[in-house]
Amino acid sequence: MIIGVPKEIKNNENRVGLVPGGVLQLVQHGHTVYVEKDAGIGSGITNEAFEKVGAKILPTAKDVYVKSQMIIKVKEPIRADLDNLREGHILYTYLHLAPEYELTKELMERK
Numbered sequence: 001m002i003i004g005v006p007k008e009i010k011n012n013e014n015r016v017g018l019v020p021g022g023v024l025q026l027v028q029h030g031h032t033v034y035v036e037k038d039a040g041i042g043s044g045i046t047n048e049a050f051e052k053v054g055a056k057i058l059p060t061a062k063d064v065y066v067k068s069q070m071i072i073k074v075k076e077p078i079r080a081d082l083d084n085l086r087e088g089h090i091l092y093t094y095l096h097l098a099p100e101y102e103l104t105k106e107l108m109e110r111k
Contacts, residue, residue: 002032004068006061006084007039010075014042017072017093020053027054036064065089076103087111 003026005018016039018026023033033055037047047057058064065071065084073093077085082103085091087110097104 002034002067002069004058004064004071005033005035005039005055006064006071006073006081007036008042008074009061009080010078013075015074016040016043016045017074019043019045020049020055023050023055024053032056034058034064034067036061076100077107082106082110085110 003018005016008015008017018033018035019040023035026033033050035047035050035055035057037057037059040046040050051057058067061080062084065086068089070090070092071085073081073091076093076095076097077091085107091107097107
């Protein structure tokens with residue numbers, strides 16, 4: 001599987017959806033992992049740390065979404081994320097959809 005980790009863009013969210021240890025496990029099991037440039041900086045994780053365990057760094061979130069089958073995030077998608085999601089993407093993230101009717105509706109429409 002081709003897995004993508006975009007930088008979190010929600011206000012005040014500095015975590016990253018996957019740390020180097022997780023990348024290493026996925027790569028060792030034959031998966032490809034793309035990480036957006038500087039996605040881990042807010043968590044103190046450098047691009048080099050991701051590359052060292054086999055991730056490929058891509059310059060933009062759009063590049064990550066285009067090349068990936070599964071997207072790993074920390075927080076629910078916001079508008080800029082939704083603009084990059086396409087039908088068939090697997091979105092692996094925490095979703096609290098009860099108070100988010102519009103987000104729920106859009107995710108369902110995007111399948």
